[in-house]
Amino acid sequence: MTEDPRAGLRGVIGLRIGDALYKLATDNGISPKLYDARGDGLSNGGKGGVIKGIKTLCDGLAKKGLLDQVTVDTTGYDEAKWQQANPMSLSVMLKNPAGAAAASQLEKDQVGLEIDIVSAVIAGYLKACKALPLSRSAMLQLLVRKR
Numbered sequence: 001m002t003e004d005p006r007a008g009l010r011g012v013i014g015l016r017i018g019d020a021l022y023k024l025a026t027d028n029g030i031s032p033k034l035y036d037a038r039g040d041g042l043s044n045g046g047k048g049g050v051i052k053g054i055k056t057l058c059d060g061l062a063k064k065g066l067l068d069q070v071t072v073d074t075t076g077y078d079e080a081k082w083q084q085a086n087p088m089s090l091s092v093m094l095k096n097p098a099g100a101a102a103a104s105q106l107e108k109d110q111v112g113l114e115i116d117i118v119s120a121v122i123a124g125y126l127k128a129c130k131a132l133p134l135s136r137s138a139m140l141q142l143l144v145r146k147r
Helices: 009-027 050-065 079-083 100-108 117-128
Strands: 071-074 088-095 132-137 141-145
Touching: 009 050, 009 117, 050 071, 050 088, 050 117, 088 117, 117 132
Parallel strands: none
Antiparallel strands: 071 088, 088 141, 132 141
């Protein structure tokens, strides 16, 4: 069985879509503060940082009707380990995100892309903050690392 030569492009395509959708969000008045997660960590020393930015971003998306509610779970995050360049896990639970049905259908059709609007916007924000999303799931459990 030959591997699909496009398989390596799927992550790049997902990040490009995330960049474009994050820019669209900021162009439409949703503007969480940017941090440099490499130095500030994801919590900016406990002051909120990227984690607060994700919540601000999602609250803005909710006001635009793209989701109902968001909860950010940081129990898998350890600032000290992040500073040592260890990947960390964040869970972002989205209630009724726009595009979830399309993302589910892409998965059923085995297209190999995990794209939905809200997840892509969050991925774009993380990239802008120098945190690279390594994986995403339906509940958007993010495994992130320093870039």
